[in-house]
Amino acid sequence: MKYVRTLTSSEASAHFVLIGYLYRDEFPPMDKKFKVKHSNREYEARIDYKNRMWLGRTNTLDWKRGSVFQLEKHSTELFSIHQVMMP
8 A cells, every 4th residue: 555645734844644534444543653664764653533644753754845755554563654756
């Protein structure tokens, strides 16, 4: 499963990725922690009740409005995130 998302200004400023309704079942349940890999580092993530995936502010992604991120599922508890385009 691959999920591509263009960040809105609120996503970029708060460092979350909104998970679309059609893809929500591919991710762990609400508030269950899981791993997301980026640039050979693993981050702990979770999804809240508004389907926002939070990675925390210590990650190395470039959070800007219009950036395009791709999430890829490797297992039920491991995903990767890549920035595929910058504004």
